[in-house]
Amino acid sequence: MNQKRTWTIILSVAAILLAIRTFTGPGMGKVYVENSNKAFIEVNGKWVEAPVGTTSAVSWVKEIGTTPGAYFAANAVDANQSVIHLSTSRTLGVWIAALLTLFIFSFLYRDNPFYKFAESTIVGVSAAYWMVVSFWDTLVPKLFGKLAPNFVAEHFMPNIKRETDYWLLVPVILGVMLLCRLVPRAAYLGIVPLAFIVGTTSGLKFVSYIESDLLAQTASTMKSLAVVGDGGIEVGESIKQVLLFVGVIAGLVYFFFSVEHKGIVGKTARVGVWYLMITFGAAFGFTVMGRIALFAARCEFLFDDWLWLIDPTGRRAIADAVEIAVPALLL
Amino acid sequence: MSSQSFIEKLDAIDRRWIFLLMALSVGIPIFVIGITGTRFPESPTPTSLATFETIEALPEGARVLMSFDYEPASAGELQPMATAFVRHLAHKKAKIYCQTLWAAATPLIEQTLRTCVIAQHPEWIYGEHFVNMGYQSGNEGVMKVILTDYKQSFPNDYRGTPAAEIPMLADIVNTSSFDAIIVVSAGYPGSKEWVQYVVSPTLTSEKPTKLVAGVTGVSAPQLVPYFPTQLKGMLAAIKGAAEYEFLVNQAVEARNPGVKIPAQFMDAQRRMAPQLFGHLLMVGLILVGNTIFFARRRAARLALA
Amino acid sequence: MNRQIALLVTLVSGVLMVLSGFLIPTQSWAEDVAEWFNVLASIAFVLGAANLAKIHLSKISSRDEGWGFSAVTLIAFVATLAIGFLKIGVAPLETAPLVSMSGEKDGEGSAFWWLYTFVMSPITATMFSLLAFYVASAAFRAFRAKNVEATLLLVAAFIVLLGRTFAGVVLTGWIPDSLSFLRLENLSTIIFEVFASAGNRAIIIGIALGVAATSLKIILGIDRSYMGSGD
Known part of the structure; x- marks a missing residue:
């Protein structure tokens, strides 16, 4: 109960600080964009940028992300300018991103519906994302674009080569058979494409693992133990080479289970275990490093992009100057 | 409170207090560094130095393939590397060919090119100096194809322009056409597969493919055996990124005396401060945990005696 | 019959991939087959997504516990698909x-x-x-120097954690140049490039033998576990 009260106080203080931050200072979590007018006309069958004022041009406005500093600077020059302006959708996006970040972090306190909501959302979004990317980046250009190039060129990829290649019906047929796995009565058809995937992967792996991980790695180990430099044998480098060689051999002996680990084999295997323990220790250290780096990046997002508490990359640097300069000028 | 009961209490501490300590040990330095802009000096390790030297040795106009094999989940660790790589290549006036084997990486490529190429070198022309070939599915299947025919796997760029209409692709046949390959990777498919399927088949050829990699902390120890034969250089985790960033900035400053390096190109160096305190906390936690362990073991032995 | 065809497909596709590494005339065939594989990999995304939809639809229809979250997943899935496909x-x-x-x-x-x-x-x-937090908690509770092996693991982790930050420079910067290899940052490099390299190389070589043997068994039809039960 006591602990619960402590956590309530800590979380309440955080909420109050957040509320204070929301209503003070030059704002937070705002995203600005710059309008870029795009207008094109067709000249000799090619579309080129239209001169300003061309009425027959096909045109649209593209919003390009910019910094709050650029907005403050532009407003300081002309308060009525509208080229750089607040983007409602992107500002909302930053707030949603911040909330989703907090939802995920809330799992550290305990499992809760907010976390589950974010988790469920990402499962759906990710699955669809991969599907959409595969569709537009692989299937449209490399499959539909080869089977029905004119249709693809007219609707999706106007610059695509208009060539057909009906051999691509092979992966289509295999793909349809693969999707049959979803229908229980036709699931047996899915074995053939699966066999193709497994066979191809096995063939690829067989060669590459032998070539790269067995032969090349063995060759990298079987080097002269005495490293010779310009000034004769380099003692430090030679010791490293010996340690490396001993470690690889000892490690392999440890993994060799066909012989009982007794006597000299047992002792060598024990050295191998020591090497592996140092290896796992190093792996632990690097894993910690990686995860802390990811957490630091999320903190930066919350403090910088959302709360505007810090400005390490100077994206709002001019804001402070304007805040000081404008009232001074008015006075 | 006796020391024994204190140790018992400490041992049974709610893990959420440890979580809070971690949040503070990373959050507070970020806040302080964000305001003061202080950074620690970097002394590059051999793998980072080798990475820098491999890129630095490339001639002007060198063709460099860069594969962004990661997604936003690992961007905190890998984006500073990708930024530093592209910046270094741009600084060396290399031709930059970007691609990815991870579905969720194309916006990261665009963002990196905007920050490091378009904003810094507005005179550079898309398709002549840099290109985004986008994503292709198939993992090592794609590597197998580009090993002998790059354009079969990447027939168009990200915008659907056929390879034949992109000037800088005119003399690209396969992965051997590139003077170097850079892979920034978070897992499978990543640097390991590039070593296996693209570098290793060329090891005994006249012109072995030069590969350097930027990898996450989790995968760095698994890749170090490939250095320096199959991997010419490697940036390991955020520390590797910070070291490389430092070297690139130093090179830029040396060639352009008086130039001011924008803070956005020091992301990794800045993040070494929260990293330091996070690591110190980890060391502290392990020490306290072991103190508890040995104290309890001693108490148990005393009780038995 | 279907299984016989599958075995033949595995054999042909596998052997072609192997041969293409040695016989130049087979390279272009292997390229085409690999391209089919790449296109099929894209279609496989559809299978994965459809499977996901199927699971969550069944959870919703049977009003399983937490079906509301399945609805969230489905809505997010359909909305993203629509937004992506319609550009x-x-x-x-x-x-x-x-x-x-x-x-x-x-x-x-x-x-x-x-x-x-x-x-x-x-x-x-x-x-x-999130793992940054859980790894901290685990380090506090489970990372004990119980024996020689655990101590080696712990010391290596310590050196890497300290040596890869500015702490290493502060703590051991005083060590004279003649013994500079004892500085934490240099020790961490030695651990990484010598010990971790040796340990991982042994693992890599071991795995390579395993993968090569398994691949060969699959290509030759000795290992048929991918076909499911019955073999």
């Missing part, structure tokens, strides 16, 4: 302004880009960062 908010290519669906699916400002930037990126990145 909502995507401007056309500047070289083809009249082809409305010619633009980049995730170009800046598009709805798909918005989902990527403000939903997918923050959630996945934060989920990955």
Whole structure:
């Protein structure tokens, strides 16, 4: 109960600080964009940028992300300018991103519906994302674009080569058979494409693992133990080479289970275990490093992009100057 | 409170207090560094130095393939590397060919090119100096194809322009056409597969493919055996990124005396401060945990005696 | 019959991939087959997504516990699919302004880009960062120097954690140059490039033998476990 009260106080203080931050200072979590007018006309069958004022041009406005500093600077020059302006959708996006970040972090306190909501959302979004990317980046250009190039060129990829290649019906047929796995009565058809995937992967792996991980790695180990430099044998480098060689051999002996680990084999295997323990220790250290780096990046997002508490990359640097300069000028 | 009961209490501490300590040990330095802009000096390790030297040795106009094999989940660790790589290549006036084997990486490529190429070198022309070939599915299947025919796997760029209409692709046949390959990777498919399927088949050829990699902390120890034969250089985790960033900035400053390096190109160096305190906390936690362990073991032995 | 065809397909595709590494005339065939494989990999995404939809639909229809979250997943899935396939908010290519669906699916400002930037990126990145907390808790509770092996693991982790930050420089910067290898940052490099390299190389070589043997068994039809039960 006591602990619960402590956590309530800590979380309440955080909420109050957040509320204070929301209503003070030059704002937070705002995203600005710059309008870029795009207008094109067709000249000799090619579309080129239209001169300003061309009425027959096909045109649209593209919003390009910019910094709050650029907005403050532009407003300081002309308060009525509208080229750089607040983007409602992107500002909302930053707030949603911040909330989703907090939802995920809330799992550290305990499992809760907010976390589950974010988790469920990402499962759906990710699955669809991969599907959409595969569709537009692989299937449209490399499959539909080869089977029905004119249709693809007219609707999706106007610059695509208009060539057909009906051999691509092979992966289509295999793909349809693969999707049959979803229908229980036709699931047996899915074995053939699966066999193709497994066979191809096995063939690829067989060669590459032998070539790269067995032969090349063995060759990298079987080097002269005495490293010779310009000034004769380099003692430090030679010791490293010996340690490396001993470690690889000892490690392999440890993994060799066909012989009982007794006597000299047992002792060598024990050295191998020591090497592996140092290896796992190093792996632990690097894993910690990686995860802390990811957490630091999320903190930066919350403090910088959302709360505007810090400005390490100077994206709002001019804001402070304007805040000081404008009232001074008015006075 | 006796020391024994204190140790018992400490041992049974709610893990959420440890979580809070971690949040503070990373959050507070970020806040302080964000305001003061202080950074620690970097002394590059051999793998980072080798990475820098491999890129630095490339001639002007060198063709460099860069594969962004990661997604936003690992961007905190890998984006500073990708930024530093592209910046270094741009600084060396290399031709930059970007691609990815991870579905969720194309916006990261665009963002990196905007920050490091378009904003810094507005005179550079898309398709002549840099290109985004986008994503292709198939993992090592794609590597197998580009090993002998790059354009079969990447027939168009990200915008659907056929390879034949992109000037800088005119003399690209396969992965051997590139003077170097850079892979920034978070897992499978990543640097390991590039070593296996693209570098290793060329090891005994006249012109072995030069590969350097930027990898996450989790995968760095698994890749170090490939250095320096199959991997010419490697940036390991955020520390590797910070070291490389430092070297690139130093090179830029040396060639352009008086130039001011924008803070956005020091992301990794800045993040070494929260990293330091996070690591110190980890060391502290392990020490306290072991103190508890040995104290309890001693108490148990005393009780038995 | 179906299984016999599958075994033949595995054998032919596998052998072709192996041969293409040695026989130049087979390279172009292998390229084509690998391209089919790559296209099929894209179609496999459809299978994965359809499977996901199927599981969550059944959870909703049977009102399983937490079916509301399954509904959230499905809504997110369908909305993202619709936004992505219809290229909502995507401007056309500047070289083809009249082809409305010619633009980049995730170009800046598009709805798909918005989902990527403000939903997918923050959630996945934060989920990955959660491990920083759990690893801290685990280090406190389970990382004990119980014996020689555990102590070696712990010392290596210590050296890497301290040596790869400025702490290493502060703590051992005083060590004279003649003994500079004892400085934490140099020790951490030795651990990484010598010990971890040796340990991982032994693992890599071991795995290579295992993968090569397994691949060969699959290609030759000795290992048929991928076909499911019965073999």
